[in-house]
Amino acid sequence: MIPERLSYAWLNHRDGTYDSICERCLRTIVLHRKPIEVRLVETFHHCGEEDLRQTLRELGPGLIEKQLAAILEGAVRQ
Numbered sequence: 001m002i003p004e005r006l007s008y009a010w011l012n013h014r015d016g017t018y019d020s021i022c023e024r025c026l027r028t029i030v031l032h033r034k035p036i037e038v039r040l041v042e043t044f045h046h047c048g049e050e051d052l053r054q055t056l057r058e059l060g061p062g063l064i065e066k067q068l069a070a071i072l073e074g075a076v077r078q
């Protein structure tokens with residue numbers, strides 16, 4: 001079982017909608033949705049073990065850098 005400790009980076013669009021990226025598995029879990037819809041999807045997101053393994057394979061040593069960039073991006077935009 002993968003422990004739960006999730007946070008998300010939100011990217012805003014000009015039309016008032018948002019994308020949400022899970023800062024742990026780095027998957028974009030929702031695209032172009034209103035804030036209330038984004039929070040609902042986030043409530044039910046669980047990082048998949050295979051998604052985490054694929055992210056690690058794809059990013060390797062750059063994983064932490066990408067995660068920190070996503071966290072900072074979310075911090076700036078919220």
Ligand SMILES: [Zn+2]
Binds near residue numbers: 026
């Ligand atoms: Zn995730």
